[in-house]
Amino acid sequence: MESVIVVDMVVDFLRGKLATGRETAVIEPLLSLLSAARRSRRSVIYVSDAHLPHDPELRVWGEHAMKGSEGARIVAELAPQNGDYVLEKRTYSAFFETGLDSLLRSLGVDTVILTGLHTHLCIRHSAAGAFFRGYRILVPVDCVGAFTEQEQTSGLEYLRRNYGAEMTTSSNLAQRLSFESSRPADGE
Template sequence: MEGVIVIDMLVDFVGGKLATGRESAVVEPIASLLAAARKAQRPVAYVGDAHLPHDPELRVWGEHAMKGSEGCRVIPELAPQSSDYLFEKRTYSAFFETGLDSLLRSSGVDTAILTGLHTHLCVRHSAADAFFRGYRIVVPIDCVTAFTEAEQGSGLEYLHRHYGAELVTSADLVRRLA
């Protein structure tokens, strides 16, 4: 069974401190996929940065998505529903010390559909952890983006080559879930 994971679709990443302008293109495809997943009664999990002041990532990216701040909230266009799950992360991976793996296993999920930001960073590290935990990985290419087109392309290539990620479109997945 598939589970949809929404990574870092947060205020600070979409229109905030770390926005590049590319993020808005993935909002509608993610919203469509989430609607289909909920209708098919598939688990939907949001995993977003909620940093503490001494997290190592802040040395690289500066202060962003600080725990309890507006910047670490999911953007309103993708607001979680009552049936969804929310997890906070302090590293690039959606799996590292978040409880996501336990939720997916207890829900019977064997396939992780990864969406969100950024293809070459948090999606990539989440895919690695999903792969090493035995999940099949599906990445809808219109539901992920990176800082640049080059990083997007290399990120998708890496996911496919090293983790066997199935690269599809959100429309393909919506049809599959129907």
């Protein structure tokens, strides 16, 4: 069973302190994928930065997405829906001390669909967390973004080469999820 993991689609990354303008390109394909996932009864899990004042990341990137701030809010276009899960993170990885692994296991998930920002940082570290815990990894390339095209390209290649991530697109995944959810269950 697949689950869509939405990483760091927060105000500070799309419109705030760390925005470059490139990030908004993932919104439309991600909306389409999330719609397909919800229709096919796949879980959607948001895992976003919610930093505290002494988090190590702040030494590198400065203050951003501080817990409880407007900058840490998921952008309105991608607001979680009823039935979605929302977790907070304080490091690059969606798995580090967030409860994500326990949640995925309780939902019977064996495959994660990683989406969001940034391909070469938080998606990369989240993929490592998934890989080391035995999850299959799918990456819709139109639903992830990085600060630069070079970081996007190298980030995707790193995921493919080191974690065996399957590169795909939001439309291919939406079709796959729709097809799989329309098949009769075993024994029917």
